[in-house]
Amino acid sequence: MNAVELFVGAGGLGMAVSQAGFKPQLVVDWDQWACDTIRQNQKAGLQPFASWPLIQGDVRQIKFTELDGVIDIVTGGPPCQPFSMGGLHRAYLDERDMFPQAIRAVRELRPRAFVFENVKGLTRATFANYLEYIRLQLRHPDVTAKPRETWHEHLMRLEDYETKGKFKGLQYNVVMRVLNAANYGVPQKRERVLIVGFRSDTGVEWHFPEHTHSRDALLWSQWQTDEYWDRHKVAKRNRPKDLVGKARAMKLHEQPAGLPWLTVRDAIADLPDPEQYPLLAAARFPDHRFQPGARSYAGHTGSPLDEPAKTLKAGVHGVPGGENMLRRPDGSVRYFTIRESARLQTFPDEMVFHGSWSETMRQLGNAVPTKLAQVVVQKVRDSLIGTA
Structure with missing residues (x-):
């Protein structure tokens, strides 16, 4: 099964995707230091990095429609800088936020499933409207923002579409939950929000793995x-x-x-x-x-x-x-x-890391623990092949 990994960083989630048996067709990140870390491990022949088709660049410049073949899963940790959603501002005006690009990848690639992760802070009450906006866009990726439409107007239109219950085009069944990595065998109390979706025609019923x-x-x-x-x-x-x-x-x-x-x-x-x-x-x-x-x-x-x-x-x-x-x-x-x-x-x-101690700690501090990602991604793959 084929995968696309966005915002790969140091590769915590990306490694889990490869170890679960997916074959990456595209691996992207803009950060030079993180890409140098991956390239250094590729040069050493360390798997799964050695077989990754890595591109260092801006995801906004990637033309996903040019990828050949069926993509089964899209994964990644989109950078999501905190910004006020109190006013009726367009979220797309903040160029640091990459969730619009994750949603674009889902819309253009039409994967059978996706897994996105982010910081727990995204679930704070301050960002509740924005998180729901992300969820509804991932659920209905074809319902795109119109020219000059604010994020607030787009959110209301998505809510209308959702409650009407008559859907056309691409649709995903989406669940999300905050998981504590310590509950899955990681020696760290690290909470991340995981957003998992399955294309509606897969018929998959799925829930997050139980604590171990x-x-x-x-x-x-x-x-x-x-x-x-x-x-x-x-x-x-x-x-x-x-x-x-x-x-x-x-x-x-x-x-x-x-x-x-x-x-x-x-x-x-x-x-x-x-x-x-x-x-x-x-x-x-x-x-x-x-x-x-x-x-x-x-x-x-x-x-x-x-x-x-x-x-x-x-x-x-x-x-x-x-x-x-x-x-x-x-x-x-x-x-x-x-x-x-x-x-x-x-x-x-x-695995070795490229850069100074402070730069490497930045890479590690931004990463998702591989073992936590493995538990989630493996269950997604098992569901896709009907063995869950």
Whole structure:
């Protein structure tokens, strides 16, 4: 089955698409650093990057109608800069917003399905009207904006069309939900909004995958059975004094179903400490170098070792790497290395990243965890081939 991947970035969602068995016919991003990362891994022969038909350029200049063959799925994370929707302004006037291009790709390629992801902030009340506008455009991609029509007028026309219930032309059945990556085996509490659609003639019935991991299962393994500490060979005197977590665990009367959340320790325990053993760390693992300058202050305390990491960010208040720090049990902090951050985003160890530490952290902070994407995209593919 064929795929088109838009706004690929560092490739988190794109890798999941390829690993699910789709064959990319087009992979696009405008960012030079992200494309250099992909090209560097292509040069090294790392799959699935090696077989990607990558184009570095503006999606707005891509003529999707020139692609040959049937496209089964379109995926991507369209950049969606926050802007006020309070007035009756045309959303298309903000050139930073790429959702119109994602919708255009669906309209022109007519894929059997699509998967788009974005930040949780898109679901805030401030953007509720805009998110509904996106959903209705994806549901009815042929109902395009008229010349000089404002976004508000277009939204009302789409609502009229939707409630009338008599549809013509291209139509998709669309669902969307905010998913926490930690609930699917990612060692990071990262929430993303996923928008999934199936062309109406596919007849697919689909829902988002059930959770496989939970916080309660982690607390059970830490404070009811000690399995977590025993597995990591952490002596009792070195275990954190998590009174809140321990109290919650003691209220659990039976072992929770499913698997425990994965923690930072689970993700990086086998990596040499880059601060204590810099030469060993750099020699054994690519991009595993100590980055100085981390400091803790109110609201900026880093990720505890024995919990899933906080959301990795591209940068906070102009600080590269933001709060992307490890907080040790003794309270000291250091920045996560690039390799550790890649582990927290479930990128493979063989993958290398192009650019400085701050530039690479921007790529990683903007990415969707590959493992989260895999769970969703694999279920979409199974549904398309009738095996779900």
